[in-house]
Amino acid sequence: MDKNNPLLSSEIQKITFYSKSLDQEKKMNVYLPKGYSSAVHYPVLYLIHGYTGNETDWIPGLGIDQAADKLIEAGKIVPLIMVSPELDNSYGINSSQTYSVTNTGDPYTTYNGMYEDYLYKDVIGYVDSHYSTLAKRESRYIGGLSMGGFISLHTAFLHTDMFSKVGGHSPALFLNDWSTTGGENGLKSFLYPTDTVRQTRDPLILAQNLNSSKMKVYLDCGDQDDFKFYEGSEKLYSILKAKGVSVEYHLNKGKHNGDYWKSMVDNYLQFYVGK
Numbered sequence: 001m002d003k004n005n006p007l008l009s010s011e012i013q014k015i016t017f018y019s020k021s022l023d024q025e026k027k028m029n030v031y032l033p034k035g036y037s038s039a040v041h042y043p044v045l046y047l048i049h050g051y052t053g054n055e056t057d058w059i060p061g062l063g064i065d066q067a068a069d070k071l072i073e074a075g076k077i078v079p080l081i082m083v084s085p086e087l088d089n090s091y092g093i094n095s096s097q098t099y100s101v102t103n104t105g106d107p108y109t110t111y112n113g114m115y116e117d118y119l120y121k122d123v124i125g126y127v128d129s130h131y132s133t134l135a136k137r138e139s140r141y142i143g144g145l146s147m148g149g150f151i152s153l154h155t156a157f158l159h160t161d162m163f164s165k166v167g168g169h170s171p172a173l174f175l176n177d178w179s180t181t182g183g184e185n186g187l188k189s190f191l192y193p194t195d196t197v198r199q200t201r202d203p204l205i206l207a208q209n210l211n212s213s214k215m216k217v218y219l220d221c222g223d224q225d226d227f228k229f230y231e232g233s234e235k236l237y238s239i240l241k242a243k244g245v246s247v248e249y250h251l252n253k254g255k256h257n258g259d260y261w262k263s264m265v266d267n268y269l270q271f272y273v274g275k
Contacts, residue, residue, distance in 0.1 A: 003039030010034045010069050012059055017126050021117035022099045028123065029059040030131070031082035033072055040079075041134045044127060045272050046119075047084045048092070048144030048151045051172075052107050057145075058084040062258065067265045077273045081131055085123045090115040091172075091191055092151030093201055110190045119151070120159050141272045143167030143218070145261050146229075153203035153217075153236070157210055165272055167218040169264065170225055170256055173204060173232025180227050204232065207239045217247040218271045220264065222254030229256065 013030040033042070047058040059065050059082055071077040088111035099113035128135040142163050144152040149171025156166035174181075174188070181187035192198035199205055219237055221230040230251055237249035250267075254260030 003037045006035045006037035006039075007032055008034070010065060011036070012065060015126075017122075019118045019122040021114040021122050024099055024113075026086050026118070026122075027055045028083055028085040028126075029055045030084075030127070031059050031065045031068065032131075033079040033081070034069065035079065036081075036132070038132045041132050042079060042081045043139035043141070043273060044081045044083060044131075044133050046123070046140075046142040046152075047082055048087055048119075048142065048148030049084065050144070050146030050148050051089050053148070055084045055086040058082075062262045062265055064265045064269070068269055071266065071269055076275060077269050078275060080273045081127070081133060083123070083127050085119065087115065087119065087148070087151060089147070090151075091147055092116055092119055092154055093191070095190070110187075116155065116158070120155055120162055124162070137162055137164050139164070141165040141167075143169060143268060143272065144171070145169040146256065147172050149173070149229075150203060154201060154206065156215065157203055157206040160211070160215060164214065165216045165218070167268060167271065168203075168220075168233065168236070169261060169268065170221045170229050171203075171219065171233060171236075172227070173229060173236055174202075175204075175232055175235065177228070204236055204239065207236055207243070207245075210240070210243060210245065215245060216271075217245060218250075218268070219247065220250040220252060220267075222256060222260045223251055224254060225256040227256055 011032045015028045019026045049057040072079050090111040092115050094114045094116045096112035103109040142152045149168035153168045156163040178188045219233045221233045240247040
C-alpha cells in the first residue's frame, strides 16, 4: 500500500510464506487498519491460537478485527497491525532440530521443530520487512489464548528485547496436575521431558528469573475454566507482582471457550493499544 493510496477500509490478508527455521511453508492472517499506508508506521500485535487451532481463530474467528475497527473509529485505541501466525500443536518451543508431525492425520498430535525460532525470527522478520511497522520492542506486543497464552508468555519472557507487552488469555500454565492432558506420558512428556528442560521452558519458572520491569503483562481466565488454568494464572500473577513487574490479572465469569474470549476482545485491545 503506497502512501498515496491508503486503505479505504480495514483488510485481512491471508499470507503463505517460507519459514527457514521449520523449512516449511506456513500461513498467517494479517489485519491492516482503515487508512493503512506506507507513510505511517504502526504498532504490531501478534495473536497466537490455541491447541488444534490455526491462523484464522483470532482473525477473523473471534471478531477481533471488527472490534478493532470500532475501537479505532471511536478513538479508544490507536490504529495497529494484527498478525495471527500458524503455530500448529507446537507450544512454540524448539522441540527438535527438524520439523515433523508425531501422528500425521491426528488433529491432537504434537508438532516438532524449531517453533520458538520460527515465531520470533521468521514471523516477525517477515512482518517487519513486508509491512509498515514500528519495528521496536516498545511497539511490539504478543498475546494468545490457551496454548497460545503459554506461547506468548514463553516467547516474551525469553525475548524481553522483542516485546513490551504480553497477554496470557486463559493461558495453558500447568502446575503439576496433568490429568486433563494425558497424564505423565501425555503432554508433559512433550513439553517438559526432564526437570532440566522445564527450567528453560515453563513460563512460571522463567518469570522468577525475569529481568524486565519494563514489561507489562495481562492475565485473565474464566472462573469455570475446565483446565483450571486460573490456578496457574494466579501463581504467575503473584510471582510477577513480587518482582515488581507491571501485571494485571482478571478472573472473569466464563469457561475455556470461544464465547469467553470473544466477550473479552475489547478489553484485550485496550490493554495492548489503548489510548
